[in-house]
Amino acid sequence: MSVHHRRAQFGLLAVSLIAALAAQAAPQVMHCGQVFDANSARLLGAHSLVVEDGRITQVSENRVEASSLGSDATAIDLSGHTCLPGLIDMHVHLGSQTSPAAYSEGFRMNPEDYALRSVGYAETTLKAGFTTVRDLGGLQTIALRNAINEGRVVGPRIFAAGKSLATTGGHADPRNGINRELAESLGWPGPEEGVVAGPYEARRAVRQRYKEGSDVIKLTATGGVLSFAKSGDNPQFMEDEIRAVVETARDYGFKVAAHAHGKEGMRRAVAAGVDSIEHGTYMDEDVFALMREKGTWYVPTISAGVFVSEKAREIGYYPEIVRPKAERIGALIQATAGRAQAAGVKIAFGTDAGVFPHGDNAREFVLMVEAGMPANLALQSATRNAAELLGESASLGSLEVGKYADVVAVAGNPLENIALMREVQFVMKAGAVVKAP
Structure with missing residues (x-):
């Protein structure tokens, strides 16, 4: 590989990283059809989740428009999905x-x-x-x-x-x-x-x-x-x-x-x-x-x-x-x-x-439910409970203001069909989207 080729690759990598960081810094709002509350282990209905600098800054029952967050804010439509904590x-x-x-x-x-x-x-x-x-x-x-x-x-x-x-x-x-x-x-x-x-x-x-x-x-x-x-x-x-x-x-x-x-x-x-x-x-x-x-x-x-x-x-x-x-x-x-x-x-x-x-x-969710665990508690075990065992409840395990914007989404209701967890459609880690529908 030539020096010029390597420099070009490094340049492209730098541009990609800068773009990713800029996207993460700009406010984002996710419109979720359902939100799983890991603390109560139940679905709360449609909510908007606002993310800034990798953290959740709003969790609202009312729809939050991206335009209200600034000209650089973006919206992510997950209205046909259930959003859960990472x-x-x-x-x-x-x-x-x-x-x-x-x-x-x-x-x-x-x-x-x-x-x-x-x-x-x-x-x-x-x-x-x-x-x-x-x-x-x-x-x-x-x-x-x-x-x-x-x-x-x-x-x-x-x-x-x-x-x-x-x-x-x-x-x-x-x-x-x-x-x-x-x-x-x-x-x-x-x-x-x-x-x-x-x-x-x-x-x-x-x-x-x-x-x-x-x-x-x-x-x-x-x-x-x-x-x-x-x-x-x-x-x-x-x-x-x-x-x-x-x-x-x-x-x-x-x-x-x-x-x-x-x-x-x-x-x-x-x-x-x-x-x-x-x-x-x-x-x-x-x-x-x-x-x-x-x-x-x-x-x-x-x-x-x-x-x-x-x-x-x-x-x-x-x-x-x-x-x-x-x-x-x-x-x-x-x-x-x-x-x-x-x-x-x-x-x-x-x-x-x-x-x-x-x-x-995620096959584990299916096997847990087969073993007799209710689907909502199986999901809670991989969110709130796991964060507690880690000693990281302040930053992980639920979709709450101040916590990392770790969000996943599935198309449908996982409490009715836990196998949906094996087909995650959307993944965000600390405000960075790594997988989208």
């Missing part, structure tokens, strides 16, 4: 995506290969209506978060965990499934790589995540479905280790998410004070009661469970050590989510996207 997925993995080759790619691909793939996954996620995500595992996602925040690539607002914490041989131990010679040449992983043995190392691991720039801490309290190991549900942290993680995380302002399938691992995590349980396959009434007592959130990830149970029946999709776990555990999560909702456990929306293809995150 959706929030509390459990994704933007650094990877399922495939039969996933277990061998790590021996061929470099970190930059994964990072570049993640750029496409991020844009796909945003255009599916998810303007904010919590990424629960992957160092490259911190760099992706930074690039998105700097306007270099397109994607959702990311709250990143960085490297998940594991015990030796546990679900997030990066040396699982490789031969001894290779493992020894790489060195046995320790707290800096997120693998801990005892409370002291647990504290070191949290501090390392702070050093790397993580936003949240994720630990694997039990075995996992897709890890190269026999058990998918055995407890893998002692309670004093989890407590050390939680106490240290609080010093740094972190919330703690605990991957957990088995009951005993969940019990230890909830008792030690984690903020959320992810997956929760073998929850029962005892765990429900403890979560209600502690105020612990549940992030079900039904989509991942259904997907892996389906793929486990395909010979060769997963290694043989994984297939029995995937078929047995994955199929149970949907029913668990239904029981948890009926038991009054607080639920925030999360999918484990990456375990299934990115962009189909």
Whole structure:
């Protein structure tokens, strides 16, 4: 590529960015046929939403004409649509995506290969209506978060965990499934790589995540479905280790998410004070009661469970050590989510996207409703509830004055047909339109 060609490309990019910023700075008004109020979990009828400098400045039952906002104001006609707050997925993995080759790619691909793939996954996620995500595992996602925040690539607002914490041989131990010679040449992983043995190392691991720039801490309290190991549900942290993680995380302002399938691992995590349980396959009434007592959130990830149970029946999709776990555990999560909702456990929306293809995150809504959750509460779980679990209620989770102008719209009434959420027609993130009808 010639110097002149590169200069021309950079010039075009600069013009595009300037135009986008100018459009965002000019007032915008959206005329919505319906508005979903995430606080009351109901539709409020037609409203106008006014956006200035990336924030919502008016929410009006009366139609607000663009001409009243200045000569540079623009109008967006969504009169045939239902407008909702930008959706929030509390459990994704933007650094990877399922495939039969996933277990061998790590021996061929470099970190930059994964990072570049993640750029496409991020844009796909945003255009599916998810303007904010919590990424629960992957160092490259911190760099992706930074690039998105700097306007270099397109994607959702990311709250990143960085490297998940594991015990030796546990679900997030990066040396699982490789031969001894290779493992020894790489060195046995320790707290800096997120693998801990005892409370002291647990504290070191949290501090390392702070050093790397993580936003949240994720630990694997039990075995996992897709890890190269026999058990998918055995407890893998002692309670004093989890407590050390939680106490240290609080010093740094972190919330703690605990991957957990088995009951005993969940019990230890909830008792030690984690903020959320992810997956929760073998929850029962005892765990429900403890979560209600502690105020612990549940992030079900039904989509991942259904997907892996389906793929486990395909010979060769997963290694043989994984297939029995995937078929047995994955199929149970949907029913668990239904029981948890009926038991009054607080639920925030999360999918484990990456375990299934990115962009189909909204399938979770359909599966939640099938599990017995009313459609309005399923939508609330991905808006107000998710923002509360993030600790970002002041800026995210509802269409209110002062909050980020994160808006999505679907053609029709999602309370009558929740499957419409899989066909989002309009996406705005912080006042910038990234997808239009």
